Amino acid sequence: MKAPLLASIDIGSNSVLLLIGRIVDGKLQIELQRKETLRLGGALDEHGNLQTQAMERGLECLRRYAGLMTRVAKEHRRAVATQTLREARNRNEFLSQAHAILGCEVELISGEREGALIYQGVTRLLPALPENRLVIDIGGRSTEICVGHNQTLHIATSCPIGSVAWAQRFFGDGILSAERFAAAGNAAQAALRQSLAPLGNAPWEQAFGSSGTAGAISKALLQAGLPVGEISRAGLFQLKAQLVQAGHIDRLPLHGLREELRPVIGGGVSIMCAVFDVLGLQHMRIAQGALRHGLIFELHQSLTGH
Known part of the structure; x- marks a missing residue:
């Protein structure tokens, strides 16, 4: 049986990145990658809120990504948000809308967990x-x-x-x-x-x-x-x-x-x-690997147990 398609999304401060692929014999076979430079990290206002226009740019990007993930089962999708949304006071508004668009929860991760996923993404490809x-x-x-x-x-x-x-x-x-x-x-x-x-x-x-x-x-x-x-x-x-x-x-x-x-x-x-x-x-x-690769491998491990 063919390995299932997996998808990961990294909602970063500079770019939002999508990776779709399969894990076959422990190796990542990439089927599609996308990157949009939205620079959400430059759109926090003086009150620490993500500005409305930037939030909509981010959500529009996620709508495009959702259209690219139609062949990926919802339980095979993972999305994380990092420093900008860690700081944004109105992050829950963005995260709830992103959840509805992507069909999966968007996890707001700590800096240490971000580092751990980056490390796995880098080293799994070395x-x-x-x-x-x-x-x-x-x-x-x-x-x-x-x-x-x-x-x-x-x-x-x-x-x-x-x-x-x-x-x-x-x-x-x-x-x-x-x-x-x-x-x-x-x-x-x-x-x-x-x-x-x-x-x-x-x-x-x-x-x-x-x-x-x-x-x-x-x-x-x-x-x-x-x-x-x-x-x-x-x-x-x-x-x-x-x-x-x-x-x-x-x-x-x-x-x-x-x-x-x-x-x-x-x-x-x-x-x-x-x-x-x-x-x-x-x-x-x-390095060729990054956070989104680490997220794919973590998702594979959670689904298969190894």
Whole structure:
């Protein structure tokens, strides 16, 4: 009998992502993926409410995704919401409407659970290795940092900093100056040091970057002639220097950058530089897996028991 179709949706602060696939002999066979950059994390008003227009954009996206999931049984669907909806005071209004649209509950997950799902999504798509792994996911309003061995997570922590929030706070007018990067980097380092305390001296040998920010930086570095699928310390700080030289997001010469990432690249690069500094990183590989993959594997395990 053919393995059933499974679907996962990640309602993030920058993007809303859909993954549909099957687990066959422990491997994920992807049938469909979709990503819409809605930047909900930039649409919280001064009272902490998700603005009406942004909420409707999110719900319209979910209606489109529901149309793509017609072959997926409702009990084979999972959806989660992360930092923006953790913060939004009117989140229940969004979550109840999303539930009705998708035919499944939308789980509002903690930063630690988000980290655990990211770790599983990353490591399930990697070969088994003797070294411990460090997995870092810089999202729109939060950054998750995890350490583990193969598929066994040792510890996960979440820091409330992200590319959308940092772009708004430090680069909201589009100016990319050395002073802005210094302020953004110092603030990110202070937040990271506080959030990294639970990791203690957890050992790791390989560093992986998951999701949009790491992928966008890697693609920008690829245009500069650096190897595909990785971020080096030298390349990262060279990229920051290029952004400062450009001086404004409208003058960025980054041909590999998707247009929707232009407004948040300053926030993402400043946080990635802070991550490299605080953790003493020299090199990071780009992971193929992410939260939505971890959610699919967790759903498969709950349905089959293994």
